[in-house]
Amino acid sequence: MISVGYNSDILTQTLYSMRFTFGTPHISTIILYLVGMPIVVLMVLDRYFAWRLVDQTLNLQLFFLGAILVSVGGLINLSLAIRRNLRRN
Numbered sequence: 001m002i003s004v005g006y007n008s009d010i011l012t013q014t015l016y017s018m019r020f021t022f023g024t025p026h027i028s029t030i031i032l033y034l035v036g037m038p039i040v041v042l043m044v045l046d047r048y049f050a051w052r053l054v055d056q057t058l059n060l061q062l063f064f065l066g067a068i069l070v071s072v073g074g075l076i077n078l079s080l081a082i083r084r085n086l087r088r089n
Contacts, residue, residue, distance in 0.1 A: 017085065026080055029073040036069030 025033075043063040046053045054062065 025073075025077055029076050032069045032073030032076070036066040036073065039063070039066030040070065 039062055042053075043059050043066065045051070046059055047063075053059075
């Protein structure tokens with residue numbers, strides 16, 4: 001492994017020592033999931049069943065928006081887990 005500096009070593013150790021726990025996620029991630037996931041599902045269903053609720057360009061843009069919201073929620077969860085683990089060490 002190539003080490004860039006001290007911070008990368010701490011991050012690597014943190015990622016390797018993380019334990020998966022299933023607890024209540026942060027309220028911001030819940031909101032992002034609850035907004036983003038229905039958008040993604042609705043746009044996929046609109047595309048698959050050809051409901052034509054919105055035109056194709058807007059469908060793709062809304063799909064990307066929903067996917068970005070869900071992924072940002074996941075990144076927030078990951079960053080909070082890393083921060084909690086760094087505080088323990």
